[in-house]
Amino acid sequence: AQSVTQLDSHVSVSEGTPVLLRCNYSSSYSPSLFWYVQHPNKGLQLLLKYTSAATLVKGINGFEAEFKKSETSFHLTKPSAHMSDAAEYFCVVNTRGSRLTFGEGTQLTVNP
Amino acid sequence: NAGVMQNPRHLVRRRGQEARLRCSPMKGHSHVYWYRQLPEEGLKFMVYLQKENIIDESGMPKERFSAEFPKEGPSILRIQQVVRGDSAAYFCASSLDTFENYGYTFGSGTRLTVV
Numbered sequence: 606a607q608s609v610t611q612l613d614s615h616v617s618v619s620e621g622t623p624v625l626l627r628c629n630y631s632s633s634y635s636p637s638l639f640w641y642v643q644h645p646n647k648g649l650q651l652l653l654k655y656t657s658a659a660t661l662v663k664g665i666n667g668f669e670a671e672f673k674k675s676e677t678s679f680h681l682t683k684p685s686a687h688m689s690d691a692a693e694y695f696c697v698v699n700t701r702g703s704r705l706t707f708g709e710g711t712q713l714t715v716n717p
Numbered sequence: 718n719a720g721v722m723q724n725p726r727h728l729v730r731r732r733g734q735e736a737r738l739r740c741s742p743m744k745g746h747s748h749v750y751w752y753r754q755l756p757e758e759g760l761k762f763m764v765y766l767q768k769e770n771i772i773d774e775s776g777m778p779k780e781r782f783s784a785e786f787p788k789e790g791p792s793i794l795r796i797q798q799v800v801r802g803d804s805a806a807y808f809c810a811s812s813l814d815t816f817e818n819y820g821y822t823f824g825s826g827t828r829l830t831v832v
Contacts, residue, residue, distance in 0.1 A: 641823075648721075648808065648825035649760075695759055702773060703750065703812070703821075707759035 607632045607700045609679075611708035619716050624683040626711045628696030631677065637699035638679045640670055643710075644692045652694075655679065666690070691715045721746075721811050721824035729830045730799045738794040738827045742811030749792040750821065751784060754806040766792060799831045 612627040630636055640652040653664025660672040670681045679696060696708040722741040730736050742749050747768050752760040762776040766786040777784065781799075786792040796803055806828045812821035 646828070649823040651820070654820070703748065703765055704762045704773065704776075705752075705760075707752075707761070709759045 607636055607698045608706060609638075609696045609698045609708040611694075611696050611711050613711050614709065615712045615714070617714040617716060618686045620688055621685050624681070624686045624690065624713065626681040626694050626696075626713065628679045628681065628708060629677050630679055630696075630698055632698065635674075638670075638672065639697040639699070639705070640664065640668070640679075640681050641695045641697055641707075642692050643695065649695070652681070686713075686715045688715050688717065721809055721822050723807075723809050723824035723827050725827060726825065727828050727830070729832060731832055732800055733798050736796040736799050736803070736829055736831075738796075738807050738809075738829070739791045740794070740809030740811075740824060741791040742809075743813075743822055746811035746813050746822075748812040748814065748821070749786050750810045750812075751792075751794050752808045752810070754808065754826075756805070760808060763794075796829075799829075801831050804829055804831045 608631045610629045618624055635657050638655045641649045642652050643649050652668050653662045655662045655672045663669045668683050670679055672679050693710045693712050695710050697705050700706045721743055724739050749766045751763040753763055754760045764777050764784045765773040769788050781797045783795045806826045808823050808826045810821040810823045
């Protein structure tokens with residue numbers, strides 16, 4: 606079975622400092638992995654996806670993630686946080702067929 | 718393109734009533750998926766439908782929940798005799814074809830509160 610574990614339920618950073626949101630995955634074969642962002646009372650927006658091409662994936666709004674098979678990780682990073690980045694972030698794996706399995710989420714707080 | 722439209726955005730029901738949640742997929746999309754997000758949790762898959770067919774309902778509770786995607790009109794997620802534990806955000810997504818080929822787009826969700 607495929608699954609993802611988000612290692613931090615809450616992350617707090619100061620505006621202008623780097624962001625690191627950690628995600629480990631478990632998969633019996635090469636997975637498709639995604640990061641989604643959810644702003645309060647809004648839907649989900651796809652930030653980026655990994656589908657076995659380049660291991661460093663660039664997404665929207667300056668986010669990127671690196672697929673590391675040896676560490677079974679897919680951490681999300683951004684060099685400099687903005688206030689507008691405050692939201693909940695989900696690491697997601699494509700399991701069987703068209704079904705997605707979501708991590709429990711990481712709430713990112715950006716302090717001025 | 719209006720995106721995936723869900724309505725209502727917020728729905729309040731008393732225990733024992735029925736809740737009907739609607740999802741209009743993006744134009745041309747024939748695949749619809751429903752997910753549920755309980756408070757403080759990630760989204761959990763419920764059901765995957767194509768026009769007039771249920772493809773995978775392995776995430777649906779066995780009782781009180783049903784889903785349909787008729788030939789004409791929106792997809793409907795129906796919850797009968799709601800209980801407080803059904804309070805959650807319900808998200809719909811649609812895709813042009815299978816997820817592997819096209820990915821999918823989420824709607825903004827319906828937030829159900831059972832009082």
